[in-house]
Amino acid sequence: MIGDFLVLKKMRGGRTHQLMSVALMATAAIGPMVLAPAASAQATGERNFNIPAQSLGDALVTFGIQSGMQVTTNGVPLRGVQTGGVKGNLAPAQALSQLLAGSGFTFRINGNVVTLERAPQTADGSIQLGPVRVEGATGTSGNGYGDSLTSDRLATEGTRSYAPAGASIMKGGKSLLDIPQSVTVVTRQRIDDQNLITLTDVMSNVTGVAVDPRVGGGADFYSRGFQMSSVQFDGVPTYRSTMPSGNTFSASTAYVDRVEVLRGSQGLLEGQGTPGGAVNLVRKRGTFEPQISYTARAGSWNHFGGIIDVGAPLNDAKTLRVRAVAEYDRQDSFIDIVNSKRFTGYLALDYDFDPDTRFGMAASIGRKRSVLDEGLPHFSDGSNPHLPRSTFYGAEWSYNDVDEEQYWADLEHSFNSNWSLKIAGNYSKSRAHELYLTPDNSVSPTATTVARDVWKTYDGTRTFGIDAHVDGQFNLGQLQNEIMVGGSISRLHSIEHLAANFGAYPTDLYNPEANIPEPTSYSWSTTYLFQPIIQKGVYGMVRSTLGPATLILGTRVNWYKAVRATSTFSQDGVVVPYAGLVYKLTPQWSAYASYTDVFNPQRSLQANGDVLPPVRGKSYEAGIKGELADGRLTTSLALFRTDQVNLAVTDVASGEICGGNYCYLPSGKVRSQGIEVEVNGEVLPGLQLSGGYTYNHMEHIEDFASFISPKHMLRLWADYRLPSSLSAWSLGAGVRYQSAQERNGFRNSPYTVVSAKIGYALNEQFDLSLNVDNLLDETYFTTVGRDYYGSPRNFMLTLRGKI
Numbered sequence: 001m002i003g004d005f006l007v008l009k010k011m012r013g014g015r016t017h018q019l020m021s022v023a024l025m026a027t028a029a030i031g032p033m034v035l036a037p038a039a040s041a042q043a044t045g046e047r048n049f050n051i052p053a054q055s056l057g058d059a060l061v062t063f064g065i066q067s068g069m070q071v072t073t074n075g076v077p078l079r080g081v082q083t084g085g086v087k088g089n090l091a092p093a094q095a096l097s098q099l100l101a102g103s104g105f106t107f108r109i110n111g112n113v114v115t116l117e118r119a120p121q122t123a124d125g126s127i128q129l130g131p132v133r134v135e136g137a138t139g140t141s142g143n144g145y146g147d148s149l150t151s152d153r154l155a156t157e158g159t160r161s162y163a164p165a166g167a168s169i170m171k172g173g174k175s176l177l178d179i180p181q182s183v184t185v186v187t188r189q190r191i192d193d194q195n196l197i198t199l200t201d202v203m204s205n206v207t208g209v210a211v212d213p214r215v216g217g218g219a220d221f222y223s224r225g226f227q228m229s230s231v232q233f234d235g236v237p238t239y240r241s242t243m244p245s246g247n248t249f250s251a252s253t254a255y256v257d258r259v260e261v262l263r264g265s266q267g268l269l270e271g272q273g274t275p276g277g278a279v280n281l282v283r284k285r286g287t288f289e290p291q292i293s294y295t296a297r298a299g300s301w302n303h304f305g306g307i308i309d310v311g312a313p314l315n316d317a318k319t320l321r322v323r324a325v326a327e328y329d330r331q332d333s334f335i336d337i338v339n340s341k342r343f344t345g346y347l348a349l350d351y352d353f354d355p356d357t358r359f360g361m362a363a364s365i366g367r368k369r370s371v372l373d374e375g376l377p378h379f380s381d382g383s384n385p386h387l388p389r390s391t392f393y394g395a396e397w398s399y400n401d402v403d404e405e406q407y408w409a410d411l412e413h414s415f416n417s418n419w420s421l422k423i424a425g426n427y428s429k430s431r432a433h434e435l436y437l438t439p440d441n442s443v444s445p446t447a448t449t450v451a452r453d454v455w456k457t458y459d460g461t462r463t464f465g466i467d468a469h470v471d472g473q474f475n476l477g478q479l480q481n482e483i484m485v486g487g488s489i490s491r492l493h494s495i496e497h498l499a500a501n502f503g504a505y506p507t508d509l510y511n512p513e514a515n516i517p518e519p520t521s522y523s524w525s526t527t528y529l530f531q532p533i534i535q536k537g538v539y540g541m542v543r544s545t546l547g548p549a550t551l552i553l554g555t556r557v558n559w560y561k562a563v564r565a566t567s568t569f570s571q572d573g574v575v576v577p578y579a580g581l582v583y584k585l586t587p588q589w590s591a592y593a594s595y596t597d598v599f600n601p602q603r604s605l606q607a608n609g610d611v612l613p614p615v616r617g618k619s620y621e622a623g624i625k626g627e628l629a630d631g632r633l634t635t636s637l638a639l640f641r642t643d644q645v646n647l648a649v650t651d652v653a654s655g656e657i658c659g660g661n662y663c664y665l666p667s668g669k670v671r672s673q674g675i676e677v678e679v680n681g682e683v684l685p686g687l688q689l690s691g692g693y694t695y696n697h698m699e700h701i702e703d704f705a706s707f708i709s710p711k712h713m714l715r716l717w718a719d720y721r722l723p724s725s726l727s728a729w730s731l732g733a734g735v736r737y738q739s740a741q742e743r744n745g746f747r748n749s750p751y752t753v754v755s756a757k758i759g760y761a762l763n764e765q766f767d768l769s770l771n772v773d774n775l776l777d778e779t780y781f782t783t784v785g786r787d788y789y790g791s792p793r794n795f796m797l798t799l800r801g802k803i
Contacts, residue, residue, distance in 0.1 A: 047417040048473065049086050049095045050480065054587035056081040057630020059099055060116075061165055065173055067092040068414070070153045071114045071165075078630040081105075089417060113288060150285035150311075150321070151350055151358055156187035156258045157284065162688045163187075163627075163634045163681030169260040169280040171235055171422075171484065172471055177625050180552060180580030180592035182208075182263040182638045182676055190690055191253050193719045193732055193757065195297075195771045195796050197305070197329065199231070199251040199281070202259050205736065207678045207692025207715050209261065212783045213375075223263045224642060225672040225698045225709030226276035229600060233281050233408060236424050236465045237490060254307045254327040255346035255364065257282050263676070264640060265596045265619040268539055268554050268578040274600045275619045275642040275672070283362060283408070286321025286350040287311030292803040299796035305329035319352040323362075333373070334792050336392040337514055340370035348408075356414040361407075368402040372436065375786035377450050377509075380442040382746055385509065389779065389789045393439040393452060393507070397518045404430040418473045425466035432459045435518075437505060441786055442746075450512075452505040454519050458497040465490040469539075482543040489536040499525040533562045535601070541578070552580035552594075560601045562611060569611040574599055585624075593622040598644050604664040607654040612666050617644025623676075633681035641673040672698045672709070686723060691716040710738040710750075719757070730769075732757030743785040751780030753790065765803065771796045 051062045057078045064071045069092055086098040096107055096114065107116050150157075154166050154173045164185035166175045176183055186202050196202045200219045204211045210222045221228045230237040231251075253259075259281055266278040295307040307327045314320040325346040332339045348362035374394055376387055410424035437452045469486025499522035507513050541554030555577045561570040580594035598617035606612060623638035646666040654663050678692035694713040717734035721727060734755040741748050754776050759769035777793040 046089045046091055047095070048089050051083075051085045051087070051095075051099065052587075053083065053085040055630060056083045056099070056103055056105075057632075058587050058627065059083045059085065061175055061627070061631050063092075063096060063099060064114075064153055064165060065175065067095070068153060069109075069114050070150075070155065072116070072159075081630075150257075150287055150323075151352075151360075152257065152282065152285050154258075154282075155285070156185070156189065159187065160189050160688075161187060161632060161681060162190050162690045163632050164258065165631065167260045167262075167280075168235055168282060169232070169262050169266075169278060171467075171469060171486075175627065176634055176636070177584075177590045177627055178550065178582055180582050180594040181621055182623070182636060182640070182678070184261045184263075184678065184692070185680070186259040186261070186690075188257055189688070190717070191256070191259075192800070193688075193759075193769075194717055194734065194755070195757075195769075195798060196253055198253065199259070199279075202253060203261070203279070205690075205715055205717065205734075206259075206261050208263055208676055208694035208696070208713060209715075210710060210713070210738065210741070210783075213788045221276070221279065222709060223261075223276040224640060224674070224696055225670075226274055226642070226644075226647070228276040228279055229274045231279045231281065233406070233426055234283060234410065234424055235280060236408075236426050236467050236488075237278075238406075238426060238428060238463055238465060251281065252327055252329075252342070252344040252366070254309070254344055255284050255323075255325040255348075257284050263638075264594070264621050265598050265642070268541065268556050268576060268596060274615070275598050275617060275644060283346075283348065284309075284311070284323050284325065285360065286313070286323045286348055288313060288318050288321065293801065295798060295800050297796055297798045299331075300794035301332040301334060303329075303331035303794075303796065305331075321350045323348040334389055334794075335373050335789075336390050337394065337396060337398070338371050338373050338392060340368065342366070342368045342370075358412045359410070361409045363408075364406045366402070366404045366406075368400070370400045370402075371398050372400045373788065374436055374438045375788050377439045377441055377443050378746065378787055379445040381445055383445060384787075385443075387510065389792060391510075391512065392514060393450070393512045394437045394514060395454075395505075395516050395518070396514050398436045399434065400436065401433045402430065404428060420471050421468070422471070423466070423468040425464070427464050428462070430459075430461045432457070434458075439512075443509065448509055449506050450509045451503040452507060452512075454501045454504050454522075456499045456519075456522065458495075460495050462493045463491065478546060480545040482545075483541070485538075485540045487536070487538040489534070492533040494529070494533075496528040497525070498527070533601075535560050548584040550582040550584075552578070552582070554578040558599060560614070562601060569601070569613075571601070571614065588628055589624065589626045591622075591624050593620075595620050598642065602646070602648055604648045605658045606665065607651055607657060607663040612648055612664055613646050615644055615646045615648075617642060629682060633679070633683060635679040636677070638676045639674075640676070641671065643669060643671050645669050668700055670698065670700055672696060686721040687718060688720075689716075689718045691718075710741050712739040712750075713737065717755070728761040730757075730759040730761075732759070732771075741784040746784050748781045748784040748787070751778055751790070752776075753778055753780070765801050767800045769798050769800075771798070 047067055049066050051059050060071050081103055083099045083103065086095045093109060100107065105116050105118060107114055154164065154168055156164055164187055166173045167179065167183050167185050169183060170179055184206050186206065191202065194205060196205065200211060203209050203221050208223050212220045212222060214220060232238065261277065261279055263277040265275045290312040293309045297305045305328060307325065309325045311323045314322055327344040330341040344364065344366050346364040348360065350358060350360040352358050371394065373392065376391060379385060406426065406428040408426045412422045414420045434457045437454050439450045439452050443450050467486060467488040469484055471484050473482045501519055501523050505516055537556050537558040539554065539556035541552065544551050555575060558574040558576060559572050576597045576599050578596045580592065582590050582592045584590050596619050598615060598619055600615040602612040602614060604612050619642040621638055621640045623636060625636045627634050645668060647670050648664040649667045651663040651665045656662055674694060674696040676692060676694045680690045683689045692715050696709050696711060698709050714735060714737040719730060719732040722729045736753045739750045753774050755773045756775050757769055757771045759767060761767050772795055774791055774793045780790045781787045782790045
């Protein structure tokens with residue numbers, strides 16, 4: 001491993017090498033720090049609280065949202081405990097004292113974190129309320145807060161739960177009950193239990209999401225039959241060109257606290273509102289308490305890797321906090337010659353200017369050196385050649401080198417208890433160099449050879465995005481109102497150099513030759529330049545609550561311009577309306593409905609050289625959600641329908657005349673509709689469950705369309721901690737099923753993949769787990785059109801430790 005890392009350091013990219021060195025030195029330097037805990041005045045400023053009488057668990061979730069603080073129960077059971085609620089302008093400590101009155105619990109506050117504790121009892125068994133401790137005011141410190149205490153009040157790290165406290169993908173933390181769309185949150189605990197190392201691993205296990213591997217690496221994600229066109233970081237969209245295989249689509253989860261996935265159009269707050277939805281990666285933040293964690297893994301096909309994760313306050317007041325993460329991963333493959341080496345470094349700082357103002361900044365670098373699988377052909381009649389899973393149609397000299405840098409900054413300020421401002425931005429730069437062979441997608445059923453094209457490509461992409469919004473709340477009589485007004489802008493600059501020799505390396509269909517001479521010249525080449533793609537918009541949303549009903553109304557006005565080669569497309573003042581209704585049936589259950597327009601600019605070219613017109617449509621959703629067992633279990637049922645036009649469809653008839661690839665046509669009216677059911681959290685003591693089923697029916701109402709969506713998808717995972725004297729042991733099992741997919745007349749078969757895990761806690765610091773993926777060794781293709789085999793049965797042994 002050390003030798004591989006030294007090789008990585010010597011490869012191209014001097015600036016990236018410098019950043020890698022900084023990240024490694026920061027991780028090493030922070031690790032041994034022993035920092036004195038200290039103060040915060042978070043608990044002293046007044047806030048507006050309006051929490052009705054309900055279960056204490058639900059009330060604490062609402063308290064966390066309204067106070068901006070992170071609440072941890074520290075394992076205290078809350079089942080059956082009720083509270084009389086609290087209302088008025090109060091300091092958080094005062095409000096919490098009223099919520100806990102008569103409950104038998106007390107609390108302590110350290111910085112931004114509230115920890116619940118049982119109140120002590122006297123000798124006769126009566127409750128004796130001890131003093132509430134607002135720690136830091138005297139320079140003292142608490143502990144027992146878990147592994148990650150950060151300024152992110154919705155952080156999942158250290159909760160040991162699959163059920164989130166809420167989601168931030170709609171800007172501002174909201175309970176899932178209050179979001180009138182389908183949202184899945186993959187928590188840090190689930191990421192670790194299932195050993196989900198990359199974003200692609202995570203998305204492969206999300207309810208209703210199909211993963212489509214890219215030629216050149218990475219993957220695209222589809223939900224409800226439509227592609228998710230961007231990936232957000234902390235709520236700010238990050239766009240990429242069509243070619244690079246950088247960390248946007250194959251991102252490491254080492255520095256991620258959780259992954260939030262919204263299904264349905266996100267056009268109101270993102271601008272580019274595909275009906276497939278949006279993905280939001282929420283980064284880890286600097287911690288209030290010193291912590292070090294580390295991970296070592298070893299698995300099938302020479303898979304080895306490790307992570308060092310360090311967080312700590314850097315001053316006595318804990319107003320300056322740091323997080324540093326370094327990850328190395330290398331692996332071969334079940335496919336001949338295919339391999340990958342990857343390094344990720346991450347460094348974040350958060351600073352509290354005062355209790356009402358926080359500034360954060362972070363940087364990450366990613367470097368990958370690999371030989372990729374470019375897929376397999378199928379027969380032109382749609383049948384399967386039954387090639388061995390180890391078949392590789394590339395060459396020994398093939399390579400895929402990707403370097404990416406990403407930078408983030410955000411500022412949050414509370415003007416008073418009712419009004420706040422947040423500004424967030426990101427910048428990224430990626431470079432992808434590739435040399436590879438691709439076989440023809442389809443060959444005659446009588447063929448014994450297959451043609452291969454050789455491609456040499458370079459893709460350089462720079463993206464910038466910034467979002468600013470103001471949130472406020474005010475009352476009009478009995479009508480409680482929340483308002484959000486903001487704006488955003490994103491820019492993408494991309495240059496693509498392509499060179500190819502078509503049909504230059506024919507080979508035996510069943511015994512492809514990899515030891516062939518590397519080309520020295522190319523018969524075809526071109527350059528594509530996006531200079532630039534600009535999207536900007538302003539938006540507003542109002543949430544008005546009267547009794548159990550909340551009406552949500554919003555709109556966004558978009559401006560969009562894309563320049564590619566000699567083709568320019570622009571639209572000004574496109575209005576995207578949004579409407580939603582949430583009705584609280586009980587404190588634990590809500591019914592909802594929502595509507596939004598679809599507006600999604602496209603970059604693909606038609607045969608005449610024009611850019612495709614934007615996808616337009618309408619999206620509807622209705623359902624019911626529940627937060628049960630004091631928030632430890634979330635569940636939902638959704639009905640959805642989306643109608644849209646201009647979806648990009650491959651133009652096979654025109655041939656491969658668009659940069660050596662097929663051009664596209666705008667489709668007619670396409671309808672996607674169906675039902676989704678999902679559950680996440682603790683269904684029984686010690687049993688964490690995450691599962692979802694999707695039925696999705698797609699049809700073309702007018703003209704034609706090309707579909708990728710499976711009709712049926714099941715994603716299921718459960719992890720059980722054994723009771724009593726066996727509590728050091730845990731058992732996990734999961735199933736991924738999806739029905740057949742179709743694309744451009746080709747169809748693959750349904751598949752079922754079973755996974756399992758056994759874990760053992762060696763002591764309080766060390767956990768050992770063995771994960772087995774594809775336990776039954778199912779042979780299947782992950783997508784259709786260009787065939788990619790899913791991984792055979794494989795094993796991963798993981799050791800996790802913490803200080």
